[in-house]
Amino acid sequence: MASAPEPLAALPTPAGAAGASRLPTVRGRLADFASMPVHQVLRRLETGPRGLLEEAAQARLEHYGDNVITGTGRPRRAPQVLRALTNPFVMILYVLGAVSAALGAYGATTVISVMVLISCWLQVRQEHRFDRVAATLRAMVVTTATVVRRASAQAPPVARELPVDQLVPGDVVRLGPGDMVPADVRVLRSTDLRVDQAVLTGESVPVVKQAAYGTGAPYREQDGDLGTFDCPVLGFMGSTVSAGTATAVVMATGGSTYFGAMHAQLAPRRAETAFDRGVKGVSRALIGLMLVCAPLVFAVNAGVHGVRLAALWFAISVAVGLTPEMLPVMVSTALARGAKAGLRHKVVIKRLPALHNLGAVGVLCMDKTGTLTHDQLGIECHVDPYGRPDDDVLRWAAINSVGTTQTEEAWPVNDLDEALLAHAEQAGVPTEGWIATEVVPFDAARRSSSVVVRHAHRPGTETLITKGAVEQVLPRCTRLRVAGDDLPMSAAEHRRLRELADRHAADGVRMLAVAIADRRPFRPVPDQDLTLVGFVGFRDQPRDSARAALAALAERGVAVKVLTGDHPLVAARICRDAGIAPGRTVLGEEIAGLDEPVLSELAARTTVFARIDPEQKARVVRALRASGHVVGFLGDGVNDAGALRDADVGITVESAVDIARESADVVLLGDDLHAVAEAVTEGRRTFGNIKKYLEITISSNFGNVLSMLAASILLPFLPMLPMQILVQNLCFDLCLLPLAFDHVDRRALRRPQTFDPRRLTRFVLLLGPANTLADLTAFAILLHVTGGHPGSAAQALFHTGWFFENLLTQAAAVHLLRDRRPPSRRNRAALPVFAGTVAITTVATCLPLSPLAAPLAMRSLPGFCLLSLTFVVALYCVLISAAKALWHRIDSPTRR
Numbered sequence: 001m002a003s004a005p006e007p008l009a010a011l012p013t014p015a016g017a018a019g020a021s022r023l024p025t026v027r028g029r030l031a032d033f034a035s036m037p038v039h040q041v042l043r044r045l046e047t048g049p050r051g052l053l054e055e056a057a058q059a060r061l062e063h064y065g066d067n068v069i070t071g072t073g074r075p076r077r078a079p080q081v082l083r084a085l086t087n088p089f090v091m092i093l094y095v096l097g098a099v100s101a102a103l104g105a106y107g108a109t110t111v112i113s114v115m116v117l118i119s120c121w122l123q124v125r126q127e128h129r130f131d132r133v134a135a136t137l138r139a140m141v142v143t144t145a146t147v148v149r150r151a152s153a154q155a156p157p158v159a160r161e162l163p164v165d166q167l168v169p170g171d172v173v174r175l176g177p178g179d180m181v182p183a184d185v186r187v188l189r190s191t192d193l194r195v196d197q198a199v200l201t202g203e204s205v206p207v208v209k210q211a212a213y214g215t216g217a218p219y220r221e222q223d224g225d226l227g228t229f230d231c232p233v234l235g236f237m238g239s240t241v242s243a244g245t246a247t248a249v250v251m252a253t254g255g256s257t258y259f260g261a262m263h264a265q266l267a268p269r270r271a272e273t274a275f276d277r278g279v280k281g282v283s284r285a286l287i288g289l290m291l292v293c294a295p296l297v298f299a300v301n302a303g304v305h306g307v308r309l310a311a312l313w314f315a316i317s318v319a320v321g322l323t324p325e326m327l328p329v330m331v332s333t334a335l336a337r338g339a340k341a342g343l344r345h346k347v348v349i350k351r352l353p354a355l356h357n358l359g360a361v362g363v364l365c366m367d368k369t370g371t372l373t374h375d376q377l378g379i380e381c382h383v384d385p386y387g388r389p390d391d392d393v394l395r396w397a398a399i400n401s402v403g404t405t406q407t408e409e410a411w412p413v414n415d416l417d418e419a420l421l422a423h424a425e426q427a428g429v430p431t432e433g434w435i436a437t438e439v440v441p442f443d444a445a446r447r448s449s450s451v452v453v454r455h456a457h458r459p460g461t462e463t464l465i466t467k468g469a470v471e472q473v474l475p476r477c478t479r480l481r482v483a484g485d486d487l488p489m490s491a492a493e494h495r496r497l498r499e500l501a502d503r504h505a506a507d508g509v510r511m512l513a514v515a516i517a518d519r520r521p522f523r524p525v526p527d528q529d530l531t532l533v534g535f536v537g538f539r540d541q542p543r544d545s546a547r548a549a550l551a552a553l554a555e556r557g558v559a560v561k562v563l564t565g566d567h568p569l570v571a572a573r574i575c576r577d578a579g580i581a582p583g584r585t586v587l588g589e590e591i592a593g594l595d596e597p598v599l600s601e602l603a604a605r606t607t608v609f610a611r612i613d614p615e616q617k618a619r620v621v622r623a624l625r626a627s628g629h630v631v632g633f634l635g636d637g638v639n640d641a642g643a644l645r646d647a648d649v650g651i652t653v654e655s656a657v658d659i660a661r662e663s664a665d666v667v668l669l670g671d672d673l674h675a676v677a678e679a680v681t682e683g684r685r686t687f688g689n690i691k692k693y694l695e696i697t698i699s700s701n702f703g704n705v706l707s708m709l710a711a712s713i714l715l716p717f718l719p720m721l722p723m724q725i726l727v728q729n730l731c732f733d734l735c736l737l738p739l740a741f742d743h744v745d746r747r748a749l750r751r752p753q754t755f756d757p758r759r760l761t762r763f764v765l766l767l768g769p770a771n772t773l774a775d776l777t778a779f780a781i782l783l784h785v786t787g788g789h790p791g792s793a794a795q796a797l798f799h800t801g802w803f804f805e806n807l808l809t810q811a812a813a814v815h816l817l818r819d820r821r822p823p824s825r826r827n828r829a830a831l832p833v834f835a836g837t838v839a840i841t842t843v844a845t846c847l848p849l850s851p852l853a854a855p856l857a858m859r860s861l862p863g864f865c866l867l868s869l870t871f872v873v874a875l876y877c878v879l880i881s882a883a884k885a886l887w888h889r890i891d892s893p894t895r896r
Contacts, residue, residue: 026252026261033186033251034231038211041186045249047170049188050157051148060168067167067183067253069260081124090116092290092323111726112320118730122329122737143662145182146174148247171250175241177441178637180662184257185235185248187211192441193244196641197229197236206242209235240641244441273648274360274630275353278755279331282694285757286324289698289764293705294319301712317722318708321729322701326737330693333740338686345678346669354665356690357649358632359683360754363624364553364676365561365617365643366634368571372550372562372578372673373540379423380509381537385480385493387500391429393534397514398424400465403436403451416512419538433457447472447565452519464517466530469567470501473513477532486531501535505569508577509537540574547579549673556680557751558632561607561624563617565639568610575608588612591619600627618642630752634676636660651676687753688744693736696817699764700732700810703771710772711779719779720799720806721857727847728803732810735840738832745820763887767817770883771809774876778805781868793859800848800858805869807844809876811837816880820888 033041042048052060097112144161149171151158159174164182167173173182181195187209194206210232229236235248237257254260298315335356339349349355366372382394401417424431434453442449448468454461466473474497479486489497501511515530543549550560560580564571568585575582585608591599600623609620617635621643624631633640633647636656644650644663652664661667668675711719720728782801786794814829814837821827828834848858861869 026256026258029252030184030231030234030258034234038186038188041249041251045170045251047172047249049172049247051150051172052168052170053150053153057149057168057171060170061166064168064253064256066165068165069255069257081120085120090119092287093119093320111723111730115320115726115730115733118734119326119329122326143180143182145179146176148172148174167250167253169250169252173248173250175235175246175248177241177243177245178660179241181235181237181239181241181248183237183250183254184252184259185250187233187235188247188249190246191244191439193246194242195235195239196242197239208232209246211246273353273357274754275356278356278360281757282755282760283327285761286322286327286698289702290319290322293322293702297705297708297712300709301718314708314718314722314725317725318705321704321725324694324697324733326733327693330737330740331690333737334686334689337740338682341685342679342682345675345682347675347679347682348667348669349665350667351665354649355679355683356687356754357630357683358666358679359681359685359687360630360752361558361632361649361680361683362752363559363561363629364632364634365563365621365624365647367617367637367640368562368564368566368574372546372574372580373542378539379419379536380539381504382534383537384534385482385497385500385532390534391427393514393536394420394424394427395429395431396465396516396533397467397512397536398429398431399434399453400449400451400467400514402431402434403453403465404439404441404449416538420536437462442468462519464519464530466515466517467512467536470498470511470513470535473515473530474498474532476528477513477515477530478528479530480532481534489532497532501567502569504535504537505567506573508570508573509539510567510570511535511537542574542577543673545672545674549677550579552674552677553680555750556677556684558677558680561603561609561620563609563612563620563643565612566610568608571608571610580607582608585610588616591616596623596626599623603627604629614639614642618646621646630754632676651679681749684749684753685744688748689739689742691753692739692742692818694760695763695767696739696810696813697732697736698760699767699817700771700813701729702764702768703775704806706768706772707775707779710776714779715783717795717798720802724799724803724856724858727856728806731807731840731843735811735814735836738830738836739814739818741832742818742830747820759891763891766887766890767880767883770879771813771876773879774809774872775802775805777875778802778869778872781872782865785862785865785868796857796859797861797865800853800861801865801869803858804844804848804861804866805872807840808869808873811840811844812873812877813880816877817884820884822881 033044036044046056093112093116097109097116101109143164145164145167146159147162147167148157148159150156157172164180167183169183171183172188173185175181175193187193189211190209193209195209196206207230235246236259237253238259294315297318298311301311301314335352338355339352342349342355379394382390382397384390384393398420401420404417405421421431433456435456436451436453438452440446440450446468448466450464450466452462452464454463466476474494477489480489480493480497481487501513504511512535513532514534514536515532517530553560562571562575562580562582565588568587572582572585583606586602586606588609588611591602591609591612594602599619603620603623604627609616612620617633617640621631621633625646625648630648632649632651633643634651635644636653637660640652640660641663644652644660649666650664651666651668652660653668653670654661656664656667666679668679708719778801782798785801786797814833815823818829818833819827823829829837847853847856848860853859
């Protein structure tokens with residue numbers, strides 16, 4: 001078996017080396033490769049232009065490992081354990097446990113420790129499942145690269161798609177528009193190659209890369225990183241091909257790349273999304289509630305009873321009860337379950353928090369191509385400058401497409417060229433015999449392509465053919481061809497031609513201008529003085545399902561905005577056909593000079609943006625987010641990558657270009673827009689269950705705190721022992737976890753939902769006192785049963801009775817508050833939820849009769865007491881139902 005070459009063996013940085021120390025090493029290696037001629041680069045890498053042998057590639061893969069950045073491979077347990085142990089809610093329990101131990105309350109310390117262990121164990125277990133689900137989903141939409149390899153020394157080279165993580169140093173790769181540069185590479189040959197390196201440099205302007213550099217010229221290492229990234233022969237992992245094609249050889253992979261060294265030094269951070277903001281806001285609100293209530297309970301008990309040590313211990317137990325230490329477990333469980341459910345609708349969630357962001361989306365921005373339309377172009381017409389059918393226009397346009405496809409064997413034929421070539425063949429228009437000598441491919445900025453061709457049987461004559469957007473090509477034309485004659489183009493003719501193109505565009509036909517110019521060999525490609533031969537019209541039919549899918553999104557409260565580089569009249573017509581009222585279309589040139597506040601206001605009231613470039617798409621998305629919207633972006637092209645990254649949730653399709661799939665959070669395995677609506681619903685269903693957990697647990701705990709404050713003032717003893725509070729809280733937390741698998745009210749799926757600390761606070765303030773009223777009734781009954789005596793037997797009966805009533809009312813709260821509607825046969829909780837409440841009811845009934853009753857200072861309840869407390873639970877059901885009905889009237893969407 002071929003072994004890894006010695007020069008390469010020293011390239012990977014040893015494991016554990018700091019990223020800061022690796023960057024100079026990587027820069028020095030890049031300087032060496034940049035200064036070598038191509039043949040020396042290939043010799044050093046022990047490869048050739050025909051690629052590696054498969055056997056040698058496998059040996060190198062074993063030597064270097066997968067082409068992944070540290071931290072993006074398989075999930076590891078150590079970081080998961082560390083996250084669980086440093087969760088803010090768990091850290092609060094550390095402090096409370098330490099204080100309990102210092103006070104000598106070792107029983108309470110033990111219970112708190114058990115709660116910490118259960119919470120951390122469940123969180124690590126669920127996060128491991130969470131990561132495995134995410135890894136499995138990401139593997140379904142793995143990014144690939146075109147690699148040239150040979151099966152044997154005598155076999156011809158074969159270009160095939162391989163997962164990017166299988167690349168090794170020495171591999172020969174082919175790059176085209178939309179491809180991610182899969183590793184650090186040295187360019188071997190290129191055609192008008194431009195690469196977007198914004199992920200590394202922050203510069204949005206693509207840079208030119210070419211092979212005709214570095215034949216021994218010294219590399220300017222003193223220029224630092226700027227010199228590194230400006231070097232024309234080097235391509236870097238993580239950058240994107242924005243135009244042109246190239247063949248390159250892999251110099252380094254994984255952690256040995258420049259991006260790998262940067263990642264080790266300072267991992268890039270994604271912008272904060274709605275999920276991130278929501279979790280932080282709720283966490284701050286809950287910690288704030290605990291910091292207010294626990295000292296208040298201590299102050300009241302110490303002031304009334306004067307036993308400060310007991311009061312402190314009691315306040316610590318209350319603080320533990322208010323700490324939702326199972327919240328991370330609940331969130332992880334719900335998101336992982338929702339991601340699995342999304343696969344039923346052919347939706348892959350790459351980053352699981354994106355599922356919540358989908359449910360929170362209120363504005364969905366999209367490009368029309370491939371979403372509202374089939375992305376299968378058909379030729380509608382080919383006309384001369386006066387709108388008359390002309391096969392000569394089709395011939396020149398098709399020859400332009402032929403020349404484009406000849407430049408690189410790996411060049412992907414775009415849909416427009418494919419449609420032209422197919423139509424020309426069907427119409428019998430000859431395109432054979434033409435050879436391209438120079439090519440300037442189409443890109444989003446120029447919106448045109450140019451080729452210089454010559455005919456095999458007409459040496460010495462070359463023709464430039466330019467095909468592109470009317471507004472880009474017409475200003476470069478000085479003549480127009482009519483019936484074989486070239487006539488000068490006046491300003492009036494120019495206006496007439498624009499009007500002709502606009503009339504077709506208003507009917508949904510995208511017009512491309514076709515112009516030519518004679519050229520002598522070996523002269524630069526002229527940019528002006530062209531002759532317009534006519535127009536080619538394309539029609540992209542709206543999807544039959546688009547109208548129904550957009551209606552489904554509207555029913556879910558999602559506003560759709562179209563961001564396209566196409567003609568404004570074409571965009572408006574397609575939107576109308578799909579059921580979207582376009583309103584006034586805003587052009588890219590209108591937003592170019594606007595500041596962010598003005599753009600935010602304009603974006604909020606605009607439905608269609610046309611003729612906008614990739615950076616302007618991203619600006620619109622950022623402006624909408626800045627104005628408070630949760631924004632999704634659906635796109636599949638290289639020009640959509642920036643907007644996909646800047647949105648709260650980026651959505652793409654399986655057939656998208658590499659950079660779009662890599663930038664997106666969600667990938668649709670089909671191309672039906674209905675899948676987006678279903679994914680939004682699944683996101684809202686997932687969040688609905690998380691919201692249930694928060695509302696039920698916080699309102700119940702807050703009601704208990706109010707009850708304890710009242711009891712501390714009215715009773716001559718503590719209403720419940722600290723140990724009993726801790727056991728009760730642990731039981732209730734475990735009972736609530738199955739809510740991740742519950743059903744959700746359909747009405748809750750009709751509008752965007754996200755974490756709202758203010759709304760949660762209002763809910764708790766309204767529903768919590770209902771729990772307190774029931775508790776006060778239970779206090780009255782228990783005082784009557786015990787006769788108000790402060791003896792130990794009477795206290796034990798009181799504590800046991802309130803423990804029993806508390807757990808039963810909390811079990812009832814799960815069923816009463818889990819849905820807007822009252823419980824019924826048609827509105828039943830899911831089986832896991834039902835099992836959880838049966839379990840907590842069993843604990844409440846059996847614990848006072850078990851061997852644990854004595855350590856917990858409990859005793860069995862007499863029959864009259866059980867019957868009376870059951871009445872209290874029924875009263876609680878009435879009170880909480882009335883409070884819930886009042887809440888839904890106050891919280892109705894019409895009142896917001």
